[in-house]
Amino acid sequence: MPKSKTNLWQVFKSVAASVLGVQSGANYKSDFEQPSFVPFVIVGVLFVLGLIGMLVLIVNLVL
Template sequence: MTKSSPRKKSNVFRSVAAAMFGVQSDRNRQQDFSQPSALPFILAGVVFIVVFVMILVGISQLAAG
């Protein structure tokens, strides 16, 4: 198996977002799993979830008035 080059930050966030919504392509998933470290994906996932929850809380507070 050959080593692939590390993914750019924007590609990591795009990949995490696609995986969160369940629309990750098999080719991208294989590329993600071939990366030398899972840390960028873990950090991007945590950031994505925190932002998503903050958006949901904001929307619910607006709706509750």
């Protein structure tokens, strides 16, 4: 029986936890049981681009 789709906030929390390396095993398993991986990819790319943007901003402010 497939699990229900996760909402955007749950996807964001899951991606953030994975990027930071604090994702629990249960959440990790739950993520892979989702019917589509596309929301995770989109949020992951946006998260990484935001992180890069923040780092560039911080470096420009310091220099």
